[in-house]
Amino acid sequence: MGEEIRYKQVILSNYVKTSVKESDLSLRTSKIQLKIPCGCDGAVLVKNLYLSIDPFILALMKNQELDLPSFTLDSVSLVFLKVMRCTNLRLKINVFRVIILGMPGMTAYVGFFKFCSPKKGETVYVSAASGAVGQLVGQFAKIAGCYVVGSAGNKEKSAFALMKVDLLKNKFRFDEAFNYKEEQDYNAALKRYFPDGIDIYFDNVGGKMLEAVLNSMRLNGRVALCGMISQYNSLEQPEGVHNLINALVKRVRMEGFFTSDHYHLYPKFLEMVVPLIKEEKITYVEDIAEGIESAPGALFGLYSGRNVGKLLVVVARE
Amino acid sequence: MGEEIRYKQVILSNYVKTSVKESDLSLRTSKIQLKIPCGCDGAVLVKNLYLSIDPFILALMKNQELDLPSFTLDSVSLVFLKVMRCTNLRLKINVFRVIILGMPGMTAYVGFFKFCSPKKGETVYVSAASGAVGQLVGQFAKIAGCYVVGSAGNKEKSAFALMKVDLLKNKFRFDEAFNYKEEQDYNAALKRYFPDGIDIYFDNVGGKMLEAVLNSMRLNGRVALCGMISQYNSLEQPEGVHNLINALVKRVRMEGFFTSDHYHLYPKFLEMVVPLIKEEKITYVEDIAEGIESAPGALFGLYSGRNVGKLLVVVARE
Incomplete structure (x- = not known):
């Protein structure tokens, strides 16, 4: 059966008109069973540790005609960088490398x-x-x-x-x-x-x-x-x-x-x-907000320039 | 000494503000001696047979900051395609080819x-x-x-x-x-x-x-x-x-x-x-106005779409 857990989601409540407003986003708590559906050999169960808050998100939150996969109302919106914890693989997570190498x-x-x-x-x-x-x-x-x-x-x-x-x-x-x-x-x-x-x-x-x-x-x-x-x-x-x-x-x-x-250029990169990175000739600053509850605020801040460097929300530490 | 002849020029009288007006251009008759200055071996004396009237001319007639060699007031403005009659070379002129091959x-x-x-x-x-x-x-x-x-x-x-x-x-x-x-x-x-x-x-x-x-x-x-x-x-x-x-x-x-x-691509072209051209798989229409006096009017017409194809002014037939 798998363990049943409660988890929080950030939901798009209204399409954004011009500026994103608090009322456009809401938090919802749901339940999920931690199991891989039958017949899905090789599937991986992932846990979001970090959310990536990026400028282009706003374009997806508007109900406009762009050739982009826009968000739909009343569904999960703020899930981007899925840093995975896997049930059947071992992956080491290193935020610094996820950003520079990502x-x-x-x-x-x-x-x-x-x-x-x-x-x-x-x-x-x-x-x-x-x-x-x-x-x-x-x-x-x-x-x-x-x-x-x-x-x-x-x-x-x-x-x-x-x-x-x-x-x-x-x-x-x-x-x-x-x-x-x-x-x-x-x-x-x-x-x-x-x-x-x-x-x-x-x-x-x-x-x-x-x-x-x-x-x-x-x-x-x-x-x-x-x-x-x-x-x-x-x-x-x-x-x-x-x-x-x-x-x-x-x-x-x-x-x-x-x-x-x-991404065919990834090996050259x-x-x-x-x-x-090894020679420490490149450096990086990231801006981390704690907890999924802080995600809407982090997004608002992004458009006011209140971040320095890559803006991340830590959902869970591991 | 060389023969002295009278010839007509189209002069830029005022820099164009927004739209080109009749008063921005004037015709002037001047005299010139038909001789190549001493010590200019290999120089060629040319006669303008055709003027090329092109959309970008207007940009040169405005007193604006663009990285272009703008016209200066009270000097010759409308001389572009110099189809040459030479004193010491034989060149065959073919308008069709000058346009397509030019x-x-x-x-x-x-x-x-x-x-x-x-x-x-x-x-x-x-x-x-x-x-x-x-x-x-x-x-x-x-x-x-x-x-x-x-x-x-x-x-x-x-x-x-x-x-x-x-x-x-x-x-x-x-x-x-x-x-x-x-x-x-x-x-x-x-x-x-x-x-x-x-x-x-x-x-x-x-x-x-x-x-x-x-x-x-x-x-x-x-x-x-x-x-x-x-x-x-x-x-x-x-x-x-x-x-x-x-x-x-x-x-x-x-x-x-x-x-x-x-122009390094010219041989490939x-x-x-x-x-x-030889197989007549390409065709061309040009729009020819007669006489240098018609040049300002031809230019006005260009911006109203009154031409079809390449707009030329015949200054002289040969």
Whole structure:
């Protein structure tokens, strides 16, 4: 029969309209029997230890026409990174490695090396640079011999934003970093950090920042469209990008990508990153919230920039 | 000494603000001596027989910050395709070949084959399809085994627009064609012609049409940014593209290009296109205005869609 246990789920109660609200999510307690259904040889019983809270989740919580597998109402929503405890296999769990060797690491690798085609000496700008992917992109850019500037921030001007900017420069070794919330004029900020223009933009935010970057882009620049967090929340209508003429005149390549399309590159990625980890040439900061009850709050915080690095919710320690 | 002759120039009198106006251009008659300066061995004296009137000219007539060699006030503006009569060389002039084997042909070739990476069976949409480049892109797409739809039109609903659409289907062998001016809703129009979506968009217009295309784009689609004629004229502010999130979600590659960067591909282009010309598998329509006095009017007409095919002004017959 298997042991019957009670467990908690985060449920999507309403499709999100513009900004995600507390009432859009609810907690539900259910019961489940811990057994593998008959006839499922080789099946694995898993326990979620961590939830991964990622910017793109909001897109799945809206009832909109995108070619994405959206969440459905009244069903489990916040289950992503399934770190498994198995009944019939032995797997060692290491959060650090799950992140760097997992989705965020691969996203930074594929996005930067495949889609940005970096060359030594080029200038690189990373938005949302203290986030899960951004902090690794910056470190990869330094390893590739590029000049790299990151922006970070949060809704309020705060010591917390300062800390993020400090992390970028002093922990992740970006050449420069700035709090975008303190910039009245993104064009001016980018001109300050890139007087000769930007070769590569690793875009995690979209919208007005993307527009400003296009003004500062150099000939034959590349833009990897990795995320558009500025456009997921709080906007009745997405912001328009009015200066795509720059992409034409400057022969810029803009390309969207999903990491999941590129897992054939995983062995090459490991070949590069494993020695870097061993030699401690790459570092990582994660932001961990405790307990599944904290998951909705962690999600709200993500869109206000209240996290530093990869945002995780610990559901259980083991 | 050389013969002294009188000749006419089209002069840029004022930088264009939004739309080009008659008063922005003027005609001036000057004198010149027909001789090659001393010490210029190997120099060639040329006579302009044709002017090429192209959509991007307007961008050069505005006093704006783009990385382009803009025109300067009170100097010659409308001299482009210099078809040469030489004093010390023999060159045969053939307008048909100058166009197909020249800039429009190379633009269509480079833009379509290099930047759109077409595969047999893919769906292709070409805007401004009856223009200098568009009509060739459509024919190349058919040769590549694609399904191709073109749009054309002009400001007024007219028999002339009908004729353009008819040309696309019956002369250039597009699978379908439509007058975009008769479409209230570009999204609906594209859904009608591409029920399963668009793999390749050869963009000559930018703006709202580009926005609609992004909604209809298929996974791993490609957009070659060749021109943005809808954005050059008549707009106080360029239109915003509000749905770049589609480029991310659908992993679309958008890339601007200038043909002049790719002339190393010219031999490959000739290898493909010369047999097609010989076998009459490729055709062309040009729109010729007579006399340099007609050049400003021809330029105005270009932005109202009053041309079909490559727009030329004959300055002299030989």
